[in-house]
Amino acid sequence: MADALMFKTVMEFEYGVPRQLAPGVVRLVANNPSPFTFKGTNTYLIGTDTLAVIDPGPRDPAHCAAIVRAAAGRPITHILVTHTHRDHVDGLPDLLAATGAVTAGYGSYELTSTVAARTGPGGESAHTDRTWKPDFELRDGSVLAGDSWAVTAIHTPGHTPDHLSFALHPTHADTRVLFPGDHVMAWNTSVVAPPEGRMADYLASLETLMARDDTVAFPGHGGQYETPARVAKAYLIHRRMRDTAILDCIKGGASSVPAIVAQIYRGLDERLVPAASMSVLAHLEHQLERGLISVSAPLSQTSDLRAV
Numbered sequence: 001m002a003d004a005l006m007f008k009t010v011m012e013f014e015y016g017v018p019r020q021l022a023p024g025v026v027r028l029v030a031n032n033p034s035p036f037t038f039k040g041t042n043t044y045l046i047g048t049d050t051l052a053v054i055d056p057g058p059r060d061p062a063h064c065a066a067i068v069r070a071a072a073g074r075p076i077t078h079i080l081v082t083h084t085h086r087d088h089v090d091g092l093p094d095l096l097a098a099t100g101a102v103t104a105g106y107g108s109y110e111l112t113s114t115v116a117a118r119t120g121p122g123g124e125s126a127h128t129d130r131t132w133k134p135d136f137e138l139r140d141g142s143v144l145a146g147d148s149w150a151v152t153a154i155h156t157p158g159h160t161p162d163h164l165s166f167a168l169h170p171t172h173a174d175t176r177v178l179f180p181g182d183h184v185m186a187w188n189t190s191v192v193a194p195p196e197g198r199m200a201d202y203l204a205s206l207e208t209l210m211a212r213d214d215t216v217a218f219p220g221h222g223g224q225y226e227t228p229a230r231v232a233k234a235y236l237i238h239r240r241m242r243d244t245a246i247l248d249c250i251k252g253g254a255s256s257v258p259a260i261v262a263q264i265y266r267g268l269d270e271r272l273v274p275a276a277s278m279s280v281l282a283h284l285e286h287q288l289e290r291g292l293i294s295v296s297a298p299l300s301q302t303s304d305l306r307a308v
């Protein structure tokens with residue numbers, strides 16, 4: 001396809017073994033590989049004397065023990081959460097019990113999506129823990145610091161409404177580290193799935209990263225990548241082309257989500273069809289907001305679509 005992206009699918013790691021990626025940055029990969037999590041969820045330890053953890057990962061005693069082991073006796077004082085997808089936060093209770101740390105993240109949020117894709121009692125999907133309340137509620141620009149580390153939170157909604165990226169305050173002049181969570185990863189595009197995922201927010205959050213000058217990113221899944229602003233721009237172009245392709249499908253007579261998925265994602269792994277369908281829905285919601293299409297309301301997988 002003309003809008004094919006170059007994905008980085010090589011990743012050097014070993015489950016349970018900490019890997020130093022930069023001064024004051026260590027990564028552990030949780031053993032929860034899947035088509036959505038790649039090799040597994042990345043957990044980062046930042047700092048030198050006292051430590052913060054970014055994303056506890058899934059509930060897995062071996063992963064929790066590996067985090068504590070990687071701290072090597074240094075206190076873990078803070079646990080930061082990029083977003084409340086379960087593969088990032090289900091390990092939180094065990095890690096709290098093991099460390100006594102305080103927690104920080106966005107906290108509760110309202111769903112703004114109009115897409116009728118709701119499965120939970122509050123409209124959420126089963127992938128999200130919306131009951132979580134951090135000790136410190138972070139917003140865009142919030143600064144959090146320990147003895148040997150500090151980060152600034154960057155609100156990057158789109159993958160989820162509560163999604164935060166973290167910029168590590170530099171310890172070396174030429175290295176500006178970003179933890180973009182699941183917002184921008186190098187191994188694959190981020191899932192933008194309503195009702196938590198919202199395309200308009202996601203695109204705006206790509207522009208947020210494009211305006212920054214971070215030198216390296218350590219994402220929620222997969223290996224690190226350089227020049228995050230350039231990667232964000234490539235993904236923005238990709239999404240705009242995808243948006244045009246979907247609109248062209250509708251103009252060509254495709255009037256349902258399955259019909260569009262069949263045309264856009266030829267040869268897709270069957271396991272990924274539901275995710276692709278949600279991604280198309282996210283694009284459709286964005287097109288509806290811009291008045292480019294009309295649907296048999298409310299927008300859902302079975303809506304009858306028309307170009308305006």
Ligand SMILES: [Zn+2]
Pocket residue numbers: 083085159182
């Ligand atoms: Zn996620």
